[in-house]
Amino acid sequence: MTxxxxxxxxxxxxxxxxxxxxIDSLLLPKILDRVLQMGGQFEIKKCEIGTRRVxxxxxxxxxxxxxxxxxxxxxxxxxxxxxxxxxTEDARTVAADLPGCFPDGFYSTTNERTEVRxxxxxxxxxxxxxxxxxxxxxxxxxxxxxxxxxxxxxMPIVVGYAGVRVMPSQRARGETVFGFMxxxxxxxxxxAIRQAAVADAIRETREAGKKVLLVGGPAIVHTGSAGxxxxxxxxxxxxxxxxxxxxxTHDIEQALYGTSLGVSLSRGExxxxxxxxxxxxxxxxRRLGGIKAAVERGVLRSxxxxxxxxxxxxxxxxxxxxxxxxxxxxxxxxxxxxxxxRRAIRGVGFALCIATTLHSIATGNLLPAWVKMACVxxxxxxxxxxxxxxxxxxxxxxxxxxPFLRELAEDLCGS
Amino acid sequence: MDxxxxxxxxCPPDYYGIEYEINPWMKRAVGAxxxxxxxxxxxxxxxxxxxxxxIECLEPVRGLPDLVFTANAGLIYGSSVVxxxxxxxxxxREEPRFAAWFDAHGFERIELPAEMYFEGAGDALFCGETxxxxxxxxxxxxxxxxxxxRLGLHVLxxxxxxxxxxxxxxxFCPLTEELAIYYPGAFDDYGRAVxxxxxxxxxxxxxDEAASFSCNAVVVGRSVVLHQGAPKLxxxxxANGFRTHELCLTEFIKSGGSAKCLTxxxxxxxxxxxxxxxxxxxxx
Numbered sequence: 001m002t003x004x005x006x007x008x009x010x011x012x013x014x015x016x017x018x019x020x021x022x023i024d025s026l027l028l029p030k031i032l033d034r035v036l037q038m039g040g041q042f043e044i045k046k047c048e049i050g051t052r053r054v055x056x057x058x059x060x061x062x063x064x065x066x067x068x069x070x071x072x073x074x075x076x077x078x079x080x081x082x083x084x085x086x087x088t089e090d091a092r093t094v095a096a097d098l099p100g101c102f103p104d105g106f107y108s109t110t111n112e113r114t115e116v117r118x119x120x121x122x123x124x125x126x127x128x129x130x131x132x133x134x135x136x137x138x139x140x141x142x143x144x145x146x147x148x149x150x151x152x153x154x155m156p157i158v159v160g161y162a163g164v165r166v167m168p169s170q171r172a173r174g175e176t177v178f179g180f181m182x183x184x185x186x187x188x189x190x191x192a193i194r195q196a197a198v199a200d201a202i203r204e205t206r207e208a209g210k211k212v213l214l215v216g217g218p219a220i221v222h223t224g225s226a227g228x229x230x231x232x233x234x235x236x237x238x239x240x241x242x243x244x245x246x247x248x249t250h251d252i253e254q255a256l257y258g259t260s261l262g263v264s265l266s267r268g269e270x271x272x273x274x275x276x277x278x279x280x281x282x283x284x285x286r287r288l289g290g291i292k293a294a295v296e297r298g299v300l301r302s303x304x305x306x307x308x309x310x311x312x313x314x315x316x317x318x319x320x321x322x323x324x325x326x327x328x329x330x331x332x333x334x335x336x337x338x339x340x341x342r343r344a345i346r347g348v349g350f351a352l353c354i355a356t357t358l359h360s361i362a363t364g365n366l367l368p369a370w371v372k373m374a375c376v377x378x379x380x381x382x383x384x385x386x387x388x389x390x391x392x393x394x395x396x397x398x399x400x401x402x403p404f405l406r407e408l409a410e411d412l413c414g415s
Numbered sequence: 416m417d418x419x420x421x422x423x424x425x426c427p428p429d430y431y432g433i434e435y436e437i438n439p440w441m442k443r444a445v446g447a448x449x450x451x452x453x454x455x456x457x458x459x460x461x462x463x464x465x466x467x468x469x470i471e472c473l474e475p476v477r478g479l480p481d482l483v484f485t486a487n488a489g490l491i492y493g494s495s496v497v498x499x500x501x502x503x504x505x506x507x508r509e510e511p512r513f514a515a516w517f518d519a520h521g522f523e524r525i526e527l528p529a530e531m532y533f534e535g536a537g538d539a540l541f542c543g544e545t546x547x548x549x550x551x552x553x554x555x556x557x558x559x560x561x562x563x564x565r566l567g568l569h570v571l572x573x574x575x576x577x578x579x580x581x582x583x584x585x586x587f588c589p590l591t592e593e594l595a596i597y598y599p600g601a602f603d604d605y606g607r608a609v610x611x612x613x614x615x616x617x618x619x620x621x622x623d624e625a626a627s628f629s630c631n632a633v634v635v636g637r638s639v640v641l642h643q644g645a646p647k648l649x650x651x652x653x654a655n656g657f658r659t660h661e662l663c664l665t666e667f668i669k670s671g672g673s674a675k676c677l678t679x680x681x682x683x684x685x686x687x688x689x690x691x692x693x694x695x696x697x698x699x
Contacts, residue, residue, distance in 0.1 A: 020560030024613065025571040026605040027556070053544075054569050056560065082556035082572065 011064050012071040012122070013115075013167060015045065016083040019058045023049060028059055031081050040065040040074045060086060062167075091116040091143075091163030093136050093156035100149050102133045107158040109134060109145050110166055111369040116143045117163035128368035129342070134158040147342070149335050194397045195404060198374045199411040201350050202237055210349025211239035215363045216304075217356030218246035219378075219401055221260045226251050226304050228405035233307040235413045240314045240344050241304070242359055245323040245330045248291065248305050252327075253281040255303035282325035290328040316340045318359065342366055350374075353394075355401045357382045361389055369393050376404050419694065421635050422681040423463055424485045424516070426473040428452045432480045433670055437503045438552075438581050440671035452666035456483070459640070459674060462660050466635040471681065473516050479509050484672045485679040486584060488513035489535040490546075490562070493683075493693060495523045497562055499535040502553045525565065533558035536679055537582040541687035542589035542614055546570045549583025571613060573606040579626065584675045586625060588632050589686030590639065594618070594655065596632070596648065598625035618651050628664070628673035634685045642673045 022028040028047075035042045046060040061083070065071035075085060094103040111130040115122045118141050125134055126144035135146040135155045146155065158164060205212050220229055232238050250260045258264060262274025271277070285294050294300040295309040308315050318337035319330040331337040345366050351373040353360035360375055364386045367373065373394040375383045383396030397404065431452050433443050460470055476482055487506070489496040496517045501507045517524055527533055538554040539562070540547050546568050548559040556572045563570035573583065577600060580586040586601030593615040599607050600622055610617060620630055629645035639652050643661035652659050664673045683690030 020556075020563055020572070021570055024569070024609070025573070026609055027572060030574075030605045054563075054567050056564055080551060080556070081574070082550075082560055084557070 011066055012068040013062055013064045014071055014075055015060055015062050015086040015165065016075065016078055017058065017060045017086050018081075018083040020056050020082065021050070022057050022059060027081055028057075031061070031078055031083050034077055034081070035063055035074060038074045038077060039070060087117060087163060087165060089162040090118060090120065091134075091136065091158045092160050094159045096151045096153055096155045096157050099153050100151055102148060102151060103157050103159055105159040106133045107160065107164050108132075111367065113167040113368065113370060115165050115167060116158060118143065122165070127342075129366055131365060134164070147338070150339075191397060191399055191404070194374075194395060195407050196411065197395070198352065198397070199408055201372055201374070202352070202412060205349035206237065208349055211347045212237060213240040213242065213345065213348045213351040213363070214238045215242040215351060215353040215356060215359045216247050217243070217354065217359065218250045218260075219355035220247060220304070220405070221250040221254055222263075223400065223402040224265050225402045225405040226254055228409040229304050230302070230307045231409045231413055233304065233311055233313055236311070237412050238313060240316075240348060241308055242316050242318070242341060242344070242363055243356070244317060244359060245319055245326040248317055248327050248329070249278050249282055249325065251303040251305050252285060252291070252294075252300060253278045255300055255306060256281050256284065279324055282327055285327055286325060292329075314344050316344050318362070320358070338362070352376070353386075354405070357385065360386055364389060364394065376401055420682075421468040422471060423468045423633075424471045424473060424488065424679040424681055425460060425677060426483045426485050427475050428456045428483045429475040430477045430480055431483045434480050435505050437505065438671040439579050440669060442669070445669055447666045447669050455662065455664050455666055456677065458662055459664065459677060462640055462662060463633065463635060463678070466638050466640070466660075468635050471520070473512065476512055479512065481506055481670065482509050482512060483667070484537070484670075484676040486676045487535045487537045488679050489517065490533075490539045491536070491679070491681055491683060492566055492568075493689060494521065495525055495566070497525045497527065497533065497535070497566075500527050500531060500533055500558075502532045502534065527558055527561060531555060531558040531561060533562070534582060537584050537676065540583060540587060540589055541684055541689065542595050543592040543686070544569060544688040545613055547583065547587060547589075547610070548572045549575045549587070551575045552578060552581035571609055573609060574603055575601055576603050577601045581671065582676075584631055585628065585671070586630050588630050588634070588675065589614070589684065590634055590655075590657065591686050592688050592691070595686070596620050596630055598622070598630055600625070618648070618655070620645070620648050624648050628668050631673035631675040633674045633678050636685065640674050642668065
């Protein structure tokens with residue numbers, strides 16, 4: 001758990017609103033001063049200032065305290081000065097009437113930390129994920145995100161917006177590259193700083209006991225970077241791998257034939273009949289019953305997949321409609337693949353997405369907003385797409401992946 | 416009677432007494448002298464009439480000892496009145512009496528939403544175009560915010576921090592649209608800053624004179640009627656061109672009220688800009 005997470009998890013938050021001539025009467029500064037005097041913190045979520053003298057102003061303020069008791073004291077005091085809690089209702093639920101469907105009017109989640117009010121208590125929603133619903137367990141007083149396909153008849157699903165609140169992201173502005181997430185994407189950025197920030201994030205994640213996720217595309221192998229990634233895995237910097245059939249196939253092709261897409265990785269030239277290598281590699285693995293079996297039988301002896309098997313890295317290979325083979329470990333049922341990824345992201349503290357668009361977006365969709373992501377791609381559109389789909393916690397590095405991975409491996413593993 | 420005749424609502428102290436304790440001044444054991452209270456009230460009435468005011472009388476009611484404090488009936492704004500909703504249940508019984516009087520006299524009644532407390536002109540005083548409003552002990556700040564939005568007024572709530580000055584009219588008294596007296600110790604830094612920023616001229620009242628309810632004054636034209644024993648304040652008032660009329664109101668001070676608490680200006684306070692504007696729009 002990172003320091004930021006601890007602050008959030010151990011604290012209590014309530015939003016209050018205050019209206020009237022709160023600027024002229026100094027009520028707003030007074031309220032904010034009192035929050036600080038009583039040991040709380042505040043964040044002004046909204047402040048609309050009246051334009052004419054008689055127009056009232058309106059502010060919504062999130063008050064944060066170290067404990068629910070402290071928060072109650074502060075809110076009780078602020079009530080005297082006209083600040084009233086925004087939420088006074090429990091979340092409303094409706095039992096799901098059809099499998100795989102939400103009830104009408106369901107609450108659609110974001111990737112931000114969310115809380116629902118159950119029997120007067122604010123409860124953090126578990127498994128936070130965007131584009132889901134929220135299922136409540138009233139007896140246990142818990143709530144979690146649930147994907148549409150996983151809805152079962154009778155599940156109490158939150159409907160409407162009452163009793164649901166999205167918590168402010170705690171962003172340490174300006175302190176690090178990740179501290180100020182910027183959606184600006186350009187190839188003309190100082191890459192060394194961003195590469196160093198990625199290395200630092202990976203170190204911090206491992207130190208915090210969280211997992212580092214690598215989401216990779218086949219260009220890792222095509223560009224001759226498989227060795228860098230294998231080294232990162234070998235030295236314990238990568239704990240989960242999301243990829244498709246292609247990364248695994250070309251990695252195995254390289255291990256078995258020394259080529260990627262038929263191109264010799266040592267000479268950089270196409271090999272005669274090289275175009276057959278990837279299919280022969282797939283066939284070899286299929287005949288052995290899978291990648292793991294190939295490693296155990298001593299057939300597969302190097303590369304990314306080999307290191308994953310050897311070092312217990314959790315691998316989810318999600319297939320696609322254009323796949324050859326595919327390799328036996330590739331999950332071709334998309335919902336099953338999504339579910340496997342959803343299970344594997346638990347405990348992930350940092351995601352490094354390299355040279356893959358669809359798998360990066362899929363991962364961005366699954367991760368809560370407080371898990372940092374770095375997206376490395378030669379194509380700026382990949383990073384833009386991630387940001388545009390709400391994964392705003394992403395920093396983008398537009399670059400060729402080979403020099404990036406080489407430097408990252410040297411940074412983390414030593415030259 | 417022309418439109419410029421000051422009209423003031425009062426209630427004879429026939430049933431006045433100290434029957435409960437809802438502020439630091441009230442001591443049932445001390446009680447109030449009925450005869451003296453009658454004389455003091457009568458003198459106040461006569462003084463105001465002599466200053467040209469027309470006194471309207473609310474019929475006193477047995478069992479409602481504080482009905483004499485008509486300032487707490489509501490807030491007058493033009494032909495409307497925002498009815499009070501008292502903090503203490505013992506005074507809530509006065510509300511229907513005040514409401515009936517306003518109904519009978521052609522005022523449009525405005526009622527606050529439930530769960531809000533507001534004690535009328537005791538806690539809401541116009542100075543110029545701004546309504547200054549006291550909160551904490553009796554009125555709550557949400558009622559002020561509500562009134563501001565309902566009437567389209569610029570309302571500045573001020574926190575009262577000394578329980579002896581539990582209503583705004585015990586520590587603040589606008590004299591004109593640009594001049595007011597106040598006791599700084601009844602407010603916190605924010606309140607003092609707000610008053611200084613929004614009232615062009617302020618006369619400070621000392622702690623000892625404020626404790627004798629000298630801020631609880633009635634203003635009629637350029638005359639100020641107040642409880643006796645505030646020589647510094649009366650000198651300052653005279654220096655600012657006001658005549659002062661010092662009365663003995665000790666029996667009412669025992670309940671935490673003085674001249675102002677015993678009156679409700681029905682045609683708008685002297686310092687309320689809306690009163691002047693109403694005349695101007697009414698024409699000659």
